[in-house]
Amino acid sequence: MRGARAPRGQRQHSGGMGTLGRPRVILLTYVLFALELTCLFMRFSIMPYLTRQLGLDSVAFGYLQTAFGVLQLLGGPVFGRFADQRGARAAFTLNFLASSAFYLLLAAACSPALPGVALLYASPLPAALMQGLPAAQMVIADLSAPEERPAALGRLGLCFGVGMIFGSLLGGTLSAAYGLRCPAFVALVANLVAATLSYTFIPSSTKGASAPTPAAPPGGTQASVFDLKAISRVLLQPGVLPVFLVKVVSGFPSGLFMVMFSIISMDFFQLDAAQAGYLTSFFGVLQMVIQGLVIGRLSSHFSEGALLRASTLVFIVVGLAMALMSNVFHFCLLMPGLVFGLCALNVVTDSMLTKAVSASDTGTMLGLCASVQPLTRTLGPTVGGLLYRSFGVPVFGHVQFATNILVLLVLWRQPLPQKTDKVW
Numbered sequence: 457m458r459g460a461r462a463p464r465g466q467r468q469h470s471g472g473m474g475t476l477g478r479p480r481v482i483l484l485t486y487v488l489f490a491l492e493l494t495c496l497f498m499r500f501s502i503m504p505y506l507t508r509q510l511g512l513d514s515v516a517f518g519y520l521q522t523a524f525g526v527l528q529l530l531g532g533p534v535f536g537r538f539a540d541q542r543g544a545r546a547a548f549t550l551n552f553l554a555s556s557a558f559y560l561l562l563a564a565a566c567s568p569a570l571p572g573v574a575l576l577y578a579s580p581l582p583a584a585l586m587q588g589l590p591a592a593q594m595v596i597a598d599l600s601a602p603e604e605r606p607a608a609l610g611r612l613g614l615c616f617g618v619g620m621i622f623g624s625l626l627g628g629t630l631s632a633a634y635g636l637r638c639p640a641f642v643a644l645v646a647n648l649v650a651a652t653l654s655y656t657f658i659p660s661s662t663k664g665a666s667a668p669t670p671a672a673p674p675g676g677t678q679a680s681v682f683d684l685k686a687i688s689r690v691l692l693q694p695g696v697l698p699v700f701l702v703k704v705v706s707g708f709p710s711g712l713f714m715v716m717f718s719i720i721s722m723d724f725f726q727l728d729a730a731q732a733g734y735l736t737s738f739f740g741v742l743q744m745v746i747q748g749l750v751i752g753r754l755s756s757h758f759s760e761g762a763l764l765r766a767s768t769l770v771f772i773v774v775g776l777a778m779a780l781m782s783n784v785f786h787f788c789l790l791m792p793g794l795v796f797g798l799c800a801l802n803v804v805t806d807s808m809l810t811k812a813v814s815a816s817d818t819g820t821m822l823g824l825c826a827s828v829q830p831l832t833r834t835l836g837p838t839v840g841g842l843l844y845r846s847f848g849v850p851v852f853g854h855v856q857f858a859t860n861i862l863v864l865l866v867l868w869r870q871p872l873p874q875k876t877d878k879v880w
Contacts, residue, residue: 493619501627531584536823617744
């Protein structure tokens with residue numbers, strides 16, 4: 457079968473698969489991404505307590521979160537270009553090695569014998585290379601047929617749910633039983649194991665025969681991974697920038713609300729820590745079900761353009777409901793719509809953008825997409841804090857309603873380019 461012609465609509469992946477076939481490489485990618493997210497939520501569960509243990513206040517904690525977001529924002533496009541040039545194996549391995557360095561610094565900061573504050577402030581430095589989401593998305597996008605891509609990318613939501621549930625549970629249990637250093641050390645070991653698995657089993661390239669590495673210009677050398685012109689060239693390809701702007705603008709109001717959610721749950725909903733944890737777990741379960749199961753089934757019956765407009769319409773309804781809500785019960789009623797809008801927006805735009813660029817640029821494109829969330833985390837605390845202090849919780853609903861009304865009008869007047877023939 458090696459010399460057989462690949463079916464129409466699918467890429468050839470026979471080369472570079474190593475000892476695992478394409479389905480097992482995809483399965484391993486899901487497992488590695490779930491492992492990374494488990495470690496991520498273990499970190500979330502200990503960071504506030506570690507900063508308090510070291511004598512730092514909430515402002516210092518905010519600075520750490522902002523520094524982490526800025527570094528990931530700057531590193532996303534560069535990491536994506538590195539993945540395109542060096543391949544999936546190098547990208548995944550680099551991501552897990554950077555994560556290992558981060559958790560090593562975090563574990564060292566927990567030691568009374570070491571300068572914990574200095575190590576904690578140094579811990580965000582590897583964050584620019586901690587890009588597991590675009591690495592996983594690149595492998596899934598490269599190894600999935602175009603018509604299967606939304607469902608395949610949507611299943612990453614299952615990994616998110618697994619990571620949220622097990623990471624939060626392990627972080628709290630291990631820190632209560634053995635101290636704050638234990639979750640950080642477990643995460644360090646897990647990332648070293650993941651780096652070994654990535655280097656051993658992830659193929660050096662997932663691009664296939666149909667996606668040769670771009671040749672260097674005559675008499676020149678291949679462009680650097682830091683070449684901003686090459687990165688911006690991807691955004692300026694036909695059909696890319698409009699979809700990318702929809703992704704950023706439509707999801708930004710919800711991102712602001714989620715950034716401020718811990719404050720809102722404490723001040724507006726009057727929840728204690730345990731109740732806020734239950735609400736977060738409910739959000740994780742909803743995301744796991746909707747992104748992992750619902751979006752995939754819908755994508756087999758409706759076009760990506762239809763799903764994108766549906767997500768915008770749901771955002772409008774949720775924004776109106778958010779402006780009117782007065783208690784946590786109201787928020788629980790609108791949460792499924794909020795989760796659906798976020799999941800549909802992210803999965804559909806990622807799928808559309810990877811189809812709009814050549815296979816050799818999927819890593820760069822997904823790196824740019826992965827920078828959207830750090831952008832929200834960077835701007836969110838300042839913008840969201842000012843809005844919340846000045847106008848209260850209803851302002852998030854008003855902003856979401858108005859923003860997505862404009863986005864829906866743009867989508868209706870100027871439909872985005874489609875590469876599918878499904879029902880609208």
